[in-house]
Amino acid sequence: MSNIQSRLDEILTKLRQRDFRITPQRIAILKIFLQSQDHPGIEQVYEEVKVNFPTTSLATVYKTVSLLKDIGEILEIGFTDGGKRYDGNKPYPHPHLICTQCKKISDPQVNLPDQMTTEIANASGFRIDSHQVTFFGVCPSCQKK
Incomplete structure (x- = not known):
């Protein structure tokens, strides 16, 4: 768990340095990606976030994912059918x-x-x-x- 917390702290620092807002919803989204071994999709993350933050919109998850991709903190895995899943544990190229x-x-x-x-x-x-x-x-x- 300490590895997840230290990585979360690093990402939050990176976001603050770029003047991005740190909201409870954004932190929840980050934690889901960092704790998941399943390479979740946006819909799966959205459903998990809604449990604790029912007013969170799907757009918030999409925007956060886009931001995390842009700063190199999650890796997008594309499927031939157009679906996408994400790797928040290893955001660098790997098989x-x-x-x-x-x-x-x-x-x-x-x-x-x-x-x-x-x-x-x-x-x-x-x-x-x-x-x-x-x-x-x-x-x-x-x-x-």
Whole structure:
């Protein structure tokens, strides 16, 4: 929990330095992203925030997500169907495993993207600023069904 609190404090400091308002709703949204291992979507975050802040609008969640993306504190994961989910625990490029059946998103602990990024940059001459590597398949839970 202390890691979550220290990261929350860092993000709040970053927001204050840029003169963004710190509201209870914004803090609640931040906490949901920092505590979630599920890579939540905006609708899921909205439903969770409404429990304690029933007057919070969906627009507030969208604006906060946009702000957090802009300052590099959450990572957006896009789906081919246009849906989006967010990673607030690791807001930097890293691979994701997505189950095509239950839509669960996992973070494997591998260094492949770093090695691959270097190799691609060397072979192509590109200066790679960011990347996103996503693997699709069926998770162990769905395989057992």
